[in-house]
Amino acid sequence: MHEAAAILLSLFVIFVAAQIGAEIAQRLKLPGVVGEIVAGCIIGPSALGWIKPELIASGTPLDVLAEIGVVLLLFSVGLETRLDDLKKVGRSAFLVGVLGVVVPFALGTMWAHWNGFEWTKSLFVAAAFVATSAGITARVLQELGALQRIESRVILGAAVIDDILAMLLLGIVTSLQVGGGVHVGSLMLVLAQAVGFVLVIGWVGTHVMRKKGEWLDRPINPLSALTIALAICLGLAFLSTEFGLAAIIGAFLAGMIASERPRREELEHQMQPLLAFLTPFFFVVTGAKIDLSVFASGAALWMLLVVTVIAVISKLAGGFLGALSLGRRGALIVGVGMVPRGEVGVVIASLGLAGGVFSNETYAVIVAMSLLTSIVTPPVLAALLRREAEAYVETPPHI
């Protein structure tokens, strides 16, 4: 009974902190998500300590609730993204995804080796520089109503490719750690499975939904379309983890499939209260996981600064180069949109710590970098997109 009360209290504290943080951020013309992450930072273990670390550890109720929040978020982002729209940007998204992995991985490896890591460990450190967190960028794009823009589609498509490559890379560097050589054959199989999963589910799901979409409304439950779509979302989120991908990739695919339903707007509308209740848990918990005490040492602070700058510049450069076909400004938006590492960098860093590859300090720096990129990106992205919108107003289209 007492444990249940403690969880209810933390749900309350997190939810209220998220509302206050988002409100303050929006009054400062920042995206609400920045306020939610910062709120998490403030109430988290390393500042006010209102949220105990054991309450947000992996697999705890709050952690699972946060995971459900980001899964639903990516589902709703998928709802606003149709397969045909993604196909149109396939080439750019592929280039952005590949370059957005190659450039940070190369720069990350060099930095780590220069800092005294041996080569195989350097590759592991670099892997934490790679994965883009679609969740944070997606939320900013959604808040700004920019999900229909071509840059947004490139970013989301690239995030899927990015996740596949990061997963592959993690497989490579992990087998290098354990001393065994890299089994090219088995890695190719892993890659083929992941790519196959995304392509088959995306293609088959979309076509089945186009033909049989009215089945969603057959059950007696008046909200059956929503509940069936959510069931598909949970199912694909699970399946994608079985294929070595992040759960949010499956959720995104489920949303994309559901977007082929005739009355898509109804689903989008019904998702709003679900997102309003559940996504704050993801962003506040993400913020609460930041260990602010790392900033106490000057050396670590310097290391954090360098790592963050490398992480930002390398991803920005990769994304920018890959998206040059959209023009310089479009490419810049895409590059910035790819910067957040969010929880994926944190997961890789945790694996590195558990495997003895990272010291505690390296771990803290990698985690802080991952989250710093997530806090820094949203306002920049919002400013870029807003200026773009103003430019558009100032120079009306040809009549």
Added chain:
Amino acid sequence: MHEAAAILLSLFVIFVAAQIGAEIAQRLKLPGVVGEIVAGCIIGPSALGWIKPELIASGTPLDVLAEIGVVLLLFSVGLETRLDDLKKVGRSAFLVGVLGVVVPFALGTMWAHWNGFEWTKSLFVAAAFVATSAGITARVLQELGALQRIESRVILGAAVIDDILAMLLLGIVTSLQVGGGVHVGSLMLVLAQAVGFVLVIGWVGTHVMRKKGEWLDRPINPLSALTIALAICLGLAFLSTEFGLAAIIGAFLAGMIASERPRREELEHQMQPLLAFLTPFFFVVTGAKIDLSVFASGAALWMLLVVTVIAVISKLAGGFLGALSLGRRGALIVGVGMVPRGEVGVVIASLGLAGGVFSNETYAVIVAMSLLTSIVTPPVLAALLRREAEAYVETPPHI
């Protein structure tokens, strides 16, 4: 990572089972909630075993999700219940609440003593006969669109009183177990606190909301009214556990307060997707906790039958007698509505097992009884209310 995948899989399995169960139940003209509980029973540890017992133990992510589901359900029930409406039925609700506790407690004590328990232990066993689970009845009433009926208000008001008395009773029987005498003074303090909490929060909250309800729409977030109301819901759910009451009592009060807002229908509408996603977890997990193996032994089965009959009849009688002012049919509906013990009986039984008062068999029987009353009641209640509605159609009101 693997743990996260296991939880995603069980979320998927539970959610799909709930949808299928509800659909089958509704096609059989039963309330959907019956299908969800039975689905939980089937996929639970004691039948198919698709849900492992350690995944639904107290404090696990699924258990917390279930708790959030029932908290939101009672919040939405509160949204459809205004303080002024409750006041009108205050007298009947009070009588139903008191008699609905006294009669089952008296009969339960006698049965337990007759079965060889000493008097103090008998009182503990009887306490598990007492508490009404508002969640299950509320869901049935909501499904049938019957929340505006006078019987529904009596049931909900009585459930609050019931919970206060059950909590008091638990305090008494627990102090009797530990050998100390009953401290009338401290018990009175506990009672006064609980009653005071409900009255003060209900009264003050309602009046503040009436005067300052437009504050809910002040933040920039377009869904701010919903998120603030949900924050109040989580806060009062926590607070009510601090006053020794069930979390759902606080959630119900929060809903009742929010119902004073001018645009209440908007909130009710926005709650629909949240309920569709989260309440199935509560009902499926409730069903999954039923240990079917108890039915293997003839003696236990007989004990279960006797206990269930006593539990049903005593509660029915208490509720019926208390609500006689509504007429016989109304009193019958109220009596039936009070029958489900649901999770409250389970909680008391768990305390009894942990404290060494119950044997494993007694525990299993009490839990099975609590859940059996929850499965049996909804169809009966639905049938009574439907017949009532038909009678109403046949004899149109005076013109």
